[in-house]
Amino acid sequence: MNNNPIGIFDSGVGGLTVAHAIKQILPGENIVYFGDTAHLPYGDKSAEAIRYYSKRITEFLLEHNSKVILIACNTASASAFEYLKKEFENRAVILDVIDPVVNYLQNRKLNKVGVIGTKLTINSGAYASKLNMLMPSTTVVSLATPLLAPMIEEGFIFDDISNAIIRSYLTNETLAGIEALILGCTHYPVIKNQISKIFNFNTEIVDSARIVSVVLREILEKNGLMNNSKTVDDKFFVSDYTVCFEKIARMFFEDKINLSKANIWS
């Protein structure tokens, strides 16, 4: 079991931010990544649809012997985590990206925290309700920023269009005075610098990639599941091939990426 890979999924390139952090913190682990590019963006779909997609993708990752299923997508974490745990916990460790971030922040003295994410994540209230429970004296404000994930997925990252969209969202009055901003979508670390700039680099920008990787390391250690392999055997799958996915994947993993299309929806 130790030599088995970590299964990771997202709607597209977002989960690569988490996969990249995992490779840095756990270099002996191999990963199987699935980007459901045929269905992105997830953030505009219904929770039922996301649960259906998540179930089939989890089965696919289990067919590749994943010892852990990491839901590297906030939208799927908000809609499908409990469901996937119920269905698959007896076959693999199931890990989401929301709880680790909430637990990471819980002992901090913060007056006001902002959360940005997809419509489904924000409307689910997952961050707000969990933070309110653990940090009752902190005001939590949430803002849906639905254009950001498709914008990143289309490769608009360092240009005037992306800067205008980022500015228009993040100067929203709701976020005024926040001391920390949670990037409640795994796509957003790709534009972390531009986001930080809007807040003059003096608001803490919290992204899940590193936080989740540290939690994953603890879980693997505790359960005796660590792999210290010297051979890299990472696999990347998409449900629909897109040039942008490949381009962004290479930005994170250089040429070492083994990308194939998996027809799990036909």
Ligand code: DGL
């Ligand atoms: N990266 C995803 C998330 O963390 C999904 C974005 C989308 O497909 O709408 O929510």
